[in-house]
Amino acid sequence: MDVRATLKNGIAKLREADVPSFTLAAELLLLHVLGRSRTWLYAHPEEIISDAELQHFFELINRRAAGEPTQHLTGKQEFWGLEFEVTPEVLIPRPETEHVIEVALDRLALREIRAGRPQKSAGEGLQIADIGTGSGCIAIALAKELPAAYFYATDISPAALAVAQRNAQRNAVEDRIHFTEANLLTIPVGAQQAAPQLGNTANSASPAVHQSPATAHQSQLFDLIASNPPYIGRREAPSLPREVRDHEPHSALFGGEEGYELYADLIIQSTQHLKPGGILVLELGHNSLPAVQPLLDTPAWANVGVTNDLAGIPRVLAAERL
Numbered sequence: 001m002d003v004r005a006t007l008k009n010g011i012a013k014l015r016e017a018d019v020p021s022f023t024l025a026a027e028l029l030l031l032h033v034l035g036r037s038r039t040w041l042y043a044h045p046e047e048i049i050s051d052a053e054l055q056h057f058f059e060l061i062n063r064r065a066a067g068e069p070t071q072h073l074t075g076k077q078e079f080w081g082l083e084f085e086v087t088p089e090v091l092i093p094r095p096e097t098e099h100v101i102e103v104a105l106d107r108l109a110l111r112e113i114r115a116g117r118p119q120k121s122a123g124e125g126l127q128i129a130d131i132g133t134g135s136g137c138i139a140i141a142l143a144k145e146l147p148a149a150y151f152y153a154t155d156i157s158p159a160a161l162a163v164a165q166r167n168a169q170r171n172a173v174e175d176r177i178h179f180t181e182a183n184l185l186t187i188p189v190g191a192q193q194a195a196p197q198l199g200n201t202a203n204s205a206s207p208a209v210h211q212s213p214a215t216a217h218q219s220q221l222f223d224l225i226a227s228n229p230p231y232i233g234r235r236e237a238p239s240l241p242r243e244v245r246d247h248e249p250h251s252a253l254f255g256g257e258e259g260y261e262l263y264a265d266l267i268i269q270s271t272q273h274l275k276p277g278g279i280l281v282l283e284l285g286h287n288s289l290p291a292v293q294p295l296l297d298t299p300a301w302a303n304v305g306v307t308n309d310l311a312g313i314p315r316v317l318a319a320e321r322l
């Protein structure tokens with residue numbers, strides 16, 4: 001079978017199975033199997049595909065038709081123009097999370113302008129935390145944008161941290177991101193070991209090492225804390241697409257019965273771990289804003305702002321620690 005007929009066949013099977021974006025999914029799977037670019041695909045419609053490649057492609061098409069996300073079949077997803085390894089242990093990076101990066105960079109730049117300092121475009125001296133790092137996409141994208149900044153990235157899942165660590169290596173920022181297993185920013189007492197001071201040494205932590213800014217890093221304060229916490233309500237589970245509900249880690253999806261439960265602790269810990277003038281940037285669930293914004297209505301916070309995503313949904317909440 002040639003390229004054109006194979007693709008047509010794959011598209012038809014995915015359409016029949018009601019797969020969203022079926023044409024794109026079939027294209028991505030064929031590109032993955034052939035190890036080719038999209039330009040090649042459309043320039044060589046008559047090229048004959050080998051039996052082994054055909055078999056591999058239709059196996060993947062059948063798995064996609066049965067609900068497995070395309071990214072689990074290709075093992076990758078683009079975010080902020082960078083390529084990330086994706087496994088079933090991590091949330092697949094979403095386009096709306098790129099607003100977290102935009103808001104973080106805007107807020108950091110604004111802070112410099114307001115302080116009358118030249119804009120620190122490379123992030124010299126900045127200490128940044130990413131809480132619930134998953135694939136590492138937020139910390140890694142910010143590390144690429146701020147090549148002189150240092151990062152502290154936590155997750156409750158050791159399996160996710162292992163993927164994040166590999167993604168940091170893949171994107172050549174592993175020497176500036178310290179990955180740590182933690183409940184938000186809190187480490188179980190007795191579990192911490194000697195932690196490298198951020199900004200001093202290469203990252204020597206294995207993903208399973210427990211360290212704590214609240215203990216080993218008693219004096220560790222951050223210029224920016226960013227987080228895309230789990231924010232879907234468990235009661236919303238039945239209405240989620242099967243790709244999400246049946247294939248992405250529930251610890252990455254569900255924040256509690258309502259969804260917004262983790263934000264209160266996240267904001268309290270951020271109050272304790274941000275420098276004066278430090279910035280908090282939080283991704284929000286589609287209905288989280290009314291429950292979360294009032295948590296910032298205390299004398300500890302100023303310049304609270306909300307950014308909508310491209311669908312007009314309030315997606316990012318940011319504030320400055322007084």
Ligand SMILES: C[S@@+](CC[C@H](N)C(=O)[O-])C[C@H]1O[C@@H](n2cnc3c(N)ncnc32)[C@H](O)[C@@H]1O
Pocket residue numbers: 090091092093094097131132133134135136137138154155156157160182183184185228229230231251252253
């Ligand atoms: C919505 S995912 C976000 C992943 C990634 N930052 C992104 O934006 O794609 C939430 C992440 O938080 C982690 N997580 C859940 N509860 C946590 C907790 N209490 N402390 C730290 N991380 C947590 C999950 O394992 C998951 O990797």
